[in-house]
Amino acid sequence: MNRRILIVEDDKKNRILLHDILKYHGYEVIEAVNGEEGIKKAKEYNPFLILMDIQMEGINGIDAVKILKDSPETKDIKVIAVTSFAMKGDMENIMRSGFDDYISKPVDTRQLPDIIKRHLT
Numbered sequence: 195m196n197r198r199i200l201i202v203e204d205d206k207k208n209r210i211l212l213h214d215i216l217k218y219h220g221y222e223v224i225e226a227v228n229g230e231e232g233i234k235k236a237k238e239y240n241p242f243l244i245l246m247d248i249q250m251e252g253i254n255g256i257d258a259v260k261i262l263k264d265s266p267e268t269k270d271i272k273v274i275a276v277t278s279f280a281m282k283g284d285m286e287n288i289m290r291s292g293f294d295d296y297i298s299k300p301v302d303t304r305q306l307p308d309i310i311k312r313h314l315t
């Protein structure tokens with residue numbers, strides 16, 4: 195079973211936090227520091243799931259998920275938005291972009307593994 199997760203997050207502290215939670219729960223973790231690297235590593239490592247930050251320089255999370263879902267190689271990867279946008283309008287916009295799920299920042303260390311489990315096949 196593919197237990198590989200890609201974290202795409204430009205903030206180092208958040209990246210370390212997500213990495214530690216996922217490792218603790220037995221996932222194999224790959225990291226990317228921006229959208230460009232995230233798309234490249236998604237193709238290279240074929241994770242079953244991606245945790246995608248929204249606000250990043252260059253290709254942001256919304257642009258990145260559109261690119262991933264438009265590409266035959268990566269369209270089946272589950273992509274979860276990790277977002278600090280709290281407003282309802284923003285969430286609708288985020289989910290319309292192609293994300294499979296979302297989790298708000300600050301990330302709840304108990305909620306995250308439950309959300310990921312929903313997408314394990």
Ligand SMILES: [Mg+2]
Binds near residue numbers: 203205247248249250
């Ligand atoms: Mg960010």
